[in-house]
Amino acid sequence: KQEVTQIPAALSVPEGENLVLNCSFTDSAIYNLQWFRQDPGKGLTSLLLIQSSQREQTSGRLNASLDKSSGRSTLYIAASQPGDSATYLCAVQMGETSGSRLTFGEGTQLTVNP
Amino acid sequence: KAGVTQTPRYLIKTRGQQVTLSCSPISGHRSVSWYQQTPGQGLQFLFEYFSETQRNKGNFPGRFSGRQFSNSRSEMNVSTLELGDSALYLCASSKYPGRLGETQYFGPGTRLLVL
Numbered sequence: 627k628q629e630v631t632q633i634p635a636a637l638s639v640p641e642g643e644n645l646v647l648n649c650s651f652t653d654s655a656i657y658n659l660q661w662f663r664q665d666p667g668k669g670l671t672s673l674l675l676i677q678s679s680q681r682e683q684t685s686g687r688l689n690a691s692l693d694k695s696s697g698r699s700t701l702y703i704a705a706s707q708p709g710d711s712a713t714y715l716c717a718v719q720m721g722e723t724s725g726s727r728l729t730f731g732e733g734t735q736l737t738v739n740p
Numbered sequence: 741k742a743g744v745t746q747t748p749r750y751l752i753k754t755r756g757q758q759v760t761l762s763c764s765p766i767s768g769h770r771s772v773s774w775y776q777q778t779p780g781q782g783l784q785f786l787f788e789y790f791s792e793t794q795r796n797k798g799n800f801p802g803r804f805s806g807r808q809f810s811n812s813r814s815e816m817n818v819s820t821l822e823l824g825d826s827a828l829y830l831c832a833s834s835k836y837p838g839r840l841g842e843t844q845y846f847g848p849g850t851r852l853l854v855l
Contacts, residue, residue: 658841658842669744670832670846677840677841678840719844724838726788726832730783
């Protein structure tokens with residue numbers, strides 16, 4: 627059974643700092659890994675998706691990497707801003723037979739202080 | 741292009757009642773998945789529909805059911821509500837299920853409170 631763990635559970639940083647969020651998964655036979663952002667009481671916003679054959683994806687100040695063999699992904703946020711404060715979730719999708727089913731980590735709650 | 745929409749956004753029900761939630765996927769998306777989010781259990785997969793057929797089901801009791809219509813809109817139903825069913829219910833859509841590189845997009849959720 628796939629299990630996804632995110633470390634740390636919470637992180638507080640001053641504005642402008644670069645930071646790394648970690649995600650690990652137990653079964654390396656994943657299809658896709660997706661990073662999401664969730665603001666309090668809201669839905670999930672997709673940030674980046676990495677296919678199993680890819681090593682990294684970038685979007686603006688965000689960079690996500692994937693090391694499938696070791697079961698790890700990191701989300702790097704450059705020059706953090708107060709507007710980045712949210713909970714960040716990683717989710718993995720297994721092979722075709724699992725359909726769209728995502729297995730989520732518990733999330734990292736990020737606070738960026740002005 | 742409009743995103744995933746969910747109605748209603750908030751619901752208050754009492755134990756024993758039943759509830760129906762609705763999800764309209766992004767235009768052109770045919771796969772809809774449902775998730776329950778609670779502080780204690782996090783995000784848990786309920787079920788997935790594609791072409792009006794349930795393709796996958798999570799580990800939830802039979803009180804939780806769903807369906808999908810020919811226009812890809814989906815509904816989920818919870819019968820005989822329990823206090824523990826209080827949660828944020830999220831739906832996600834994608835063009836096809838289980839495809840490499842297929843991004844899933846989530847709606848804003850329906851907040852259900854069972855009293």
